[in-house]
Amino acid sequence: MDIQGIIALDKKYYMNTFGQRLPVAFEYGKQSTLYDKEGKAYTDFVSGIAVNVLGYGHPALVEAIVSQAQKLIHCSNLFYIETQAEAAKLLVENSCGDRVFFANSGAEANEGAIKLARKYFRDKGMNKYEIITAVNSFHGRTLAALAATGQEKYQKPFIPMPPGFKSVPFNDLKAVKNAITDNTCAIMLELIQGEGGVIEATHEYVKGVEQLCRETGILLILDEVQTGMGRTGKLFAYQHFDIQPDIITLAKGLGGGVPIGAIIAKENVASAFEPGSHGSTFGGNPLACAAAIAVITTLLNEGLIDRCAQMGQHFKQRLTCLKNKYSFIKDVRGKGLMLGMELDPSVSGKEIVNAALDQGYIINCAGHNTLRFLPPLVVTRQEIDGLIDTLDGIFKRIAEEA
Numbered sequence: 052m053d054i055q056g057i058i059a060l061d062k063k064y065y066m067n068t069f070g071q072r073l074p075v076a077f078e079y080g081k082q083s084t085l086y087d088k089e090g091k092a093y094t095d096f097v098s099g100i101a102v103n104v105l106g107y108g109h110p111a112l113v114e115a116i117v118s119q120a121q122k123l124i125h126c127s128n129l130f131y132i133e134t135q136a137e138a139a140k141l142l143v144e145n146s147c148g149d150r151v152f153f154a155n156s157g158a159e160a161n162e163g164a165i166k167l168a169r170k171y172f173r174d175k176g177m178n179k180y181e182i183i184t185a186v187n188s189f190h191g192r193t194l195a196a197l198a199a200t201g202q203e204k205y206q207k208p209f210i211p212m213p214p215g216f217k218s219v220p221f222n223d224l225k226a227v228k229n230a231i232t233d234n235t236c237a238i239m240l241e242l243i244q245g246e247g248g249v250i251e252a253t254h255e256y257v258k259g260v261e262q263l264c265r266e267t268g269i270l271l272i273l274d275e276v277q278t279g280m281g282r283t284g285k286l287f288a289y290q291h292f293d294i295q296p297d298i299i300t301l302a303k304g305l306g307g308g309v310p311i312g313a314i315i316a317k318e319n320v321a322s323a324f325e326p327g328s329h330g331s332t333f334g335g336n337p338l339a340c341a342a343a344i345a346v347i348t349t350l351l352n353e354g355l356i357d358r359c360a361q362m363g364q365h366f367k368q369r370l371t372c373l374k375n376k377y378s379f380i381k382d383v384r385g386k387g388l389m390l391g392m393e394l395d396p397s398v399s400g401k402e403i404v405n406a407a408l409d410q411g412y413i414i415n416c417a418g419h420n421t422l423r424f425l426p427p428l429v430v431t432r433q434e435i436d437g438l439i440d441t442l443d444g445i446f447k448r449i450a451e452e453a
Contacts, residue, residue, distance in 0.1 A: 132335060138340040152329065168237040189245065227413075310339065407445065
């Protein structure tokens with residue numbers, strides 16, 4: 052079926068939640084490159100929105116999925132699951148957590164973290180249920196995760212929101228401190244706000260929030276759905292800050308394209324989940340966990356995390372050179388291969404995304420008119436330089452037309 056036939060079917064049968072999509076349908080991928088129905092190649096700097104950390108067709112991931120699919124794709128969590136136990140062990144051994152629960156997505160992981168934080172205090176006989184989050188955060192599209200999200204534009208169509216959430220300005224420790232009440236159970240943060248425009252938390256802010264949590268006894272939840280799995284040049288972004296959160300949520304890159312989310316928690320917090328407290332039909336199924344094992348072991352054993360840091364440094368330097376060249380580029384920020392370039396509002400980020408797509412490069416635009424770059428961790432220096440040259444050409448035309 053050609054692209055026009057696919058578009059026609061989509062418009063007739065699929066709920067219009069994504070609006071006017073980019074007019075491309077991909078047939079297959081290899082490493083950092085996707086190929087459309089006509090065979091045109093596109094270098095991917097979005098990775099399915101930070102999902103395909105190993106790129107496309109990585110042999111370790113493909114072999115794990117095929118091998119597991121031939122044996123057992125799904126069974127009930129009423130039974131013990133070998134890959135689930137092994138994947139949990141890997142996450143615990145490489146994080147500050149002690150126990151894991153597997154879900155199917157980042158939103159589900161965050162919903163589970165919210166439940167866990169509330170039950171932790173309920174078990175202590177304490178009426179603590181409020182969670183403090185940050186303005187411009189994004190924690191998912193299910194209802195509680197949406198209530199935690201600090202962006203009114205996502206919430207407004209679905210009000211009233213579930214109660215118990217406060218959003219305060221990001222990187223403002225005083226605002227966090229002032230928001231804490233006797234009912235506060237947790238502070239929930241992204242260390243880099245991805246959907247919010249690749250906004251980094253400062254070291255002082257993060258350390259200050261952790262100290263507040265320790266002084267008040269409330270829990271620190273870190274949403275590492277987008278920043279986790281090597282994306283920032285560390286396996287987890289919290290490892291840049293010398294802190295230990297009580298709860299970490301993961302998804303996106305964890306399965307390398309297979310849907311899986313996770314909650315990692317300290318033992319004293321994790322013990323609040325007892326039989327019947329939480330569950331999932333598909334969460335932690337044999338196939339998804341086999342994929343997660345392949346992703347984690349590949350990241351750790353093939354040096355991809357250190358490589359991410361190196362490629363990210365080169366990428367950021369090249370983006371900064373463009374910033375120094377064009378006055379409409381306001382900022383370049385991010386860590387590892389989670390980078391953003393904020394543009395002046397007078398320049399259309401969407402038009403740049405479309406122009407780059409025409410030239411075979413996939414990027415996207417997030418909050419504050421910020422071009423967001425999330426390539427697979429296997430991206431090469433040559434691919435980065437190719438995108439920079441393409442953006443330079445697009446920016447030059449914009450400057451000439453201004």
